[in-house]
Amino acid sequence: MATHVENPESSEIEIDKTFRDLGVVDVLCEACEQLGWKQPTKIQIETIPVALQGRDIIGLAETGSGKTGAFALPILQGLLENPQRLYALVLTPTRELAFQISEQFEALGSSIGVKSAVIVGGIDMMSQALTLAKKPHVIIATPGRLIDHLENTKGFNLKALKYLVMDEADRILNMDFETEMDKILKVISRDRRTFLFSATMTKKVQKLERAALKDPVKCAVSSKYQTVEKLQQFYIFIPSKFKDCYLVYVLNELAGNSFMIFCSTCNNTQRVALLLRNLGFTAISLHGQMSQSRSTLSLVSASGHRKW
Numbered sequence: 001m002a003t004h005v006e007n008p009e010s011s012e013i014e015i016d017k018t019f020r021d022l023g024v025v026d027v028l029c030e031a032c033e034q035l036g037w038k039q040p041t042k043i044q045i046e047t048i049p050v051a052l053q054g055r056d057i058i059g060l061a062e063t064g065s066g067k068t069g070a071f072a073l074p075i076l077q078g079l080l081e082n083p084q085r086l087y088a089l090v091l092t093p094t095r096e097l098a099f100q101i102s103e104q105f106e107a108l109g110s111s112i113g114v115k116s117a118v119i120v121g122g123i124d125m126m127s128q129a130l131t132l133a134k135k136p137h138v139i140i141a142t143p144g145r146l147i148d149h150l151e152n153t154k155g156f157n158l159k160a161l162k163y164l165v166m167d168e169a170d171r172i173l174n175m176d177f178e179t180e181m182d183k184i185l186k187v188i189s190r191d192r193r194t195f196l197f198s199a200t201m202t203k204k205v206q207k208l209e210r211a212a213l214k215d216p217v218k219c220a221v222s223s224k225y226q227t228v229e230k231l232q233q234f235y236i237f238i239p240s241k242f243k244d245c246y247l248v249y250v251l252n253e254l255a256g257n258s259f260m261i262f263c264s265t266c267n268n269t270q271r272v273a274l275l276l277r278n279l280g281f282t283a284i285s286l287h288g289q290m291s292q293s294r295s296t297l298s299l300v301s302a303s304g305h306r307k308w
């Protein structure tokens with residue numbers, strides 16, 4: 001059974017440390033600088049030195065804490081020392097997260113020629129099989145589609161894998177990917193390092209930890225689930241029939257900013273986007289029933305402020 005060793009530095013984190021102080025090599029420190037990362041975040045300060053020592057890690061960190069950098073930098077440094085194709089696998093619950101993680105790997109690893117591949121549902125299996133045949137260094141995947149490839153794509157296996165990351169493990173398990181996770185753990189290399197990141201430590205996450213990690217170090221920057229420190233949150237208590245009206249009022253009051261509006265159903269995202277477009281706002285919807293190409297197009301349109 002895995003035992004927890006608390007990171008001895010965790011109680012007194014020095015916040016003015018540099019990436020170099022953590023043991024990150026020059027070429028990756030420069031990559032951080034180019035991304036505008038002046039100093040490591042708390043979870044990076046806790047995780048990176050321990051990861052560079054070759055330990056398994058449980059990272060309890062909130063979204064937006066810089067946890068992607070916390071696992072990507074040690075993996076890239078390992079890759080620099082021992083170059084190998086199909087070196088690391090990052091499992092994540094959603095397609096959007098997979099693309100965001102891949103962007104960070106590409107940005108941090110651009111000067112060292114790292115190739116990453118995103119393997120998620122909603123995209124043609126055949127073209128993904130061709131990408132996998134080129135043997136990228138890092139694969140970022142959602143569990144279901146990865147299993148499809150492990151079972152059906154000839155010549156593809158992860159027996160030589162050196163790093164496994166389970167990102168947002170609580171969400172992976174809440175989405176009923178438990179069986180997929182078990183299958184993946186059975187067919188990948190046992191001789192690997194494993195990082196498990198989760199916002200909450202549920203019973204299911206603990207079970208996964210026991211199945212996948214060896215003598216892990218626990219790195220926690222928040223003991224309970226919480227939102228980013230500087231986030232301002234407001235709550236308006238109104239009859240639901242006036243919700244649209246208040247929404248439009250708030251958008252007009254804050255005109256000139258970009259907004260993200262979360263809705264409870266796919267239908268509702270489309271209804272709200274239509275309503276706003278009819279009122280002259282540039283609005284697009286994004287939901288799970290769209291194909292990946294349409295979702296990506298929506299995001300590109302949104303970031304380019306193109307009229308839909």
Ligand code: AMP
Nearest residue numbers: 037039040041063064065066067068069
């Ligand atoms: P994550 O929690 O990994 O999703 O990261 C949230 C955001 O923080 C991303 O946009 C990162 O590019 C950014 N980020 C990560 N590490 C740092 C850092 N050390 N300094 C400034 N920004 C960072």
